[in-house]
Amino acid sequence: MDERPEVIVVGAGSAGSVIARRLVDAGKRVLLLEAGGSDENPVIQDPARLGEIWHSSDDWDYFTVPQRHAADRRLHLPRGRVLGGSHSLNAMIYVRCAPQDYDHWESLGNTGWGWKDVLPVFKKIENYDGPPSDLRGTGGLLDVTVDYPLNPIQQSIIDAAVESGIPENPDYNGEELDGVARQQLTIRDGERLSTWRAYAAPILDSPLFTVVTGAWVHRLLLDGTRVIGVEYERAGEVIKIEADQVVLTAGAIDSPRVLLRSGIGPATELARLGIDVVADLPGVGENLHDHLLSPVIFSTDREIEPPIPGTGITQSHLFWRSAPELEVPDTQPIHFSVPMYEDWMEGPAWGFTLMGGIITPASRGRLTLAGPEPRAGVLIDLNALAEEADLLALEASVRQVRAIGTAPALAEGWGAREIYPGPEVDDDASLRDYVRRTVITYHHQVGTCKMGVDELAVVDPRLRVYGVTGLMVADASIMPRVTSGNTNAPTIMIGEKAAEFFLN
Numbered sequence: 001m002d003e004r005p006e007v008i009v010v011g012a013g014s015a016g017s018v019i020a021r022r023l024v025d026a027g028k029r030v031l032l033l034e035a036g037g038s039d040e041n042p043v044i045q046d047p048a049r050l051g052e053i054w055h056s057s058d059d060w061d062y063f064t065v066p067q068r069h070a071a072d073r074r075l076h077l078p079r080g081r082v083l084g085g086s087h088s089l090n091a092m093i094y095v096r097c098a099p100q101d102y103d104h105w106e107s108l109g110n111t112g113w114g115w116k117d118v119l120p121v122f123k124k125i126e127n128y129d130g131p132p133s134d135l136r137g138t139g140g141l142l143d144v145t146v147d148y149p150l151n152p153i154q155q156s157i158i159d160a161a162v163e164s165g166i167p168e169n170p171d172y173n174g175e176e177l178d179g180v181a182r183q184q185l186t187i188r189d190g191e192r193l194s195t196w197r198a199y200a201a202p203i204l205d206s207p208l209f210t211v212v213t214g215a216w217v218h219r220l221l222l223d224g225t226r227v228i229g230v231e232y233e234r235a236g237e238v239i240k241i242e243a244d245q246v247v248l249t250a251g252a253i254d255s256p257r258v259l260l261r262s263g264i265g266p267a268t269e270l271a272r273l274g275i276d277v278v279a280d281l282p283g284v285g286e287n288l289h290d291h292l293l294s295p296v297i298f299s300t301d302r303e304i305e306p307p308i309p310g311t312g313i314t315q316s317h318l319f320w321r322s323a324p325e326l327e328v329p330d331t332q333p334i335h336f337s338v339p340m341y342e343d344w345m346e347g348p349a350w351g352f353t354l355m356g357g358i359i360t361p362a363s364r365g366r367l368t369l370a371g372p373e374p375r376a377g378v379l380i381d382l383n384a385l386a387e388e389a390d391l392l393a394l395e396a397s398v399r400q401v402r403a404i405g406t407a408p409a410l411a412e413g414w415g416a417r418e419i420y421p422g423p424e425v426d427d428d429a430s431l432r433d434y435v436r437r438t439v440i441t442y443h444h445q446v447g448t449c450k451m452g453v454d455e456l457a458v459v460d461p462r463l464r465v466y467g468v469t470g471l472m473v474a475d476a477s478i479m480p481r482v483t484s485g486n487t488n489a490p491t492i493m494i495g496e497k498a499a500e501f502f503l504n
């Protein structure tokens with residue numbers, strides 16, 4: 001870019017790609033800085049190869065600190081370090097989540113974020129190929145498909161859930177979430193469709209748009225409390241670049257990381273790290289939370305087919321309330337056509353996995369810098385399963401999917417036999433122990449730069465960072481409370497809202 005950018009967007013992930021597109025469309029000169037590289041790797045584009053990218057150079061490959069309530073294990077937190085961000089390595093499931101989630105955000109003082117406000121944004125995003133509905137969008141940039149072939153085991157899992165008393169829901173993004181359903185996926189022509197591909201890549205020819213990959217932003221540049229640009233490292237060189245505005249879209253781990261390195265965060269902690277305090281914002285890195293899973297793995301009498309080309313290893317899930325009085329479903333089991341063994345597990349090559357899962361966690365953790373240097377790393381404490389309520393809900397979800405595995409469509413249709421937890425896990429205490437030993441992330445970290453009007457809020461309801469000017473944060477980190485379901489669609493919505501705020 002020869003001319004000075006008007007806006008620097010940091011991170012070409014789910015939200016950043018959307019914001020960049022909308023700002024360029026509105027005539028802004030945008031520089032998009034992405035730490036990772038191209039998304040041309042065929043593993044990324046093939047929906048069936050989900051997971052192969054973990055621990056590769058396209059994964060930030062974060063780990064938590066040992067989790068006290070999860071058998072002292074360090075949980076792996078893959079995050080996309082590549083164009084498309086985590087949308088380049090996620091399961092592509094599109095869930096708008098519950099209307100009550102957004103009404104709750106609004107009730108916290110976040111005017112403009114209620115369901116009535118965000119529903120039109122979701123409709124604008126979508127190009128949905130399911131049955132027509134006033135609640136769904138069809139002209140958006142992001143293809144959302146339900147029109148794909150199901151692996152036979154996935155159809156049997158849906159049938160078994162119905163046999164267990166769970167209603168089938170033809171559109172969990174419609175009237176209500178509850179029920180078992182085939183997943184709606186962001187796939188186009190059999191290939192992953194990230195927001196990078198759907199929004200940003202088509203405007204690469206624009207003279208207003210510059211994308212720099214391999215550009216790892218170390219910190220913000222400030223003039224007093226005014227953000228005037230960023231400092232980034234590329235191929236060993238440290239580069240400073242100025243702009244009128246900076247939008248941080250580095251995700252729930254890296255956005256707070258950049259803020260902390262820039263002196264924006266809890267004053268006492270920054271002082272301890274030897275970082276000059278620019279703005280004392282005690283909420284930066286706090287309120288970290290995530291959805292959690294625990295696997296139930298079954299063997300089968302007959303071989304399960306590998307994924308049909310262009311489809312993935314998970315194609316169905318269900319939303320269920322572990323207590324009927326709950327306002328929204330608190331569990332979301334997800335179903336895989338393969339056995340998802342942990343390192344210490346063994347079993348046959350084919351089988352299937354029903355993951356028990358919780359989506360309204362009460363536990364809250366935090367993250368902070370391990371040291372002041374960019375490479376010092378980050379200490380991530382999810383505090384997984386710290387709250388009894390989370391354990392109870394996850395145990396209920398595991399019990400439910402164990403029962404689904406015994407329904408005729410699976411037990412008789414496939415000879416399904418539970419191998420993990422297995423028959424020896426037959427009472428409450430051993431189930432609790434199993435859940436603590438096997439809990440893993442659902443990959444939905446949020447909340448570390450939360451939006452709000454209280455003393456722990458990092459951004460205001462228009463996503464401007466408190467205490468400084470010229471800076472927005474607009475990604476999954478701003479969610480005050482995680483949505484009841486997968487976080488990609490909500491994050492894309494946040495990107496769209498951020499662009500609207502920026503331009504108006």
Ligand SMILES: Cc1cc2nc3c(=O)[nH]c(=O)nc-3n(C[C@H](O)[C@H](O)[C@H](O)COP(=O)(O)OP(=O)(O)OC[C@H]3O[C@@H](n4cnc5c(N)ncnc54)[C@H](O)[C@@H]3O)c2cc1C
Pocket residue numbers: 010011012013014015016033034035036077078079080081082083084085086087089090091092093094095215216217218249250251252254255258442443444445475476477486487488489491
């Ligand atoms: C394995 C996995 C599976 C998932 N499955 C699903 C799913 O099926 N459905 C769903 O709804 N959600 C899913 N999620 C969650 C969803 O993908 C995320 O919530 C969403 O992508 C978050 O978007 P974001 O914009 O906040 O961050 P990201 O998409 O992670 O984008 C952040 C970007 O910023 C870049 N970046 C970070 N730091 C810097 C820096 N300092 N300088 C420059 N660039 C930087 C990163 O490389 C990245 O490209 C999954 C996540 C994972 C990891």
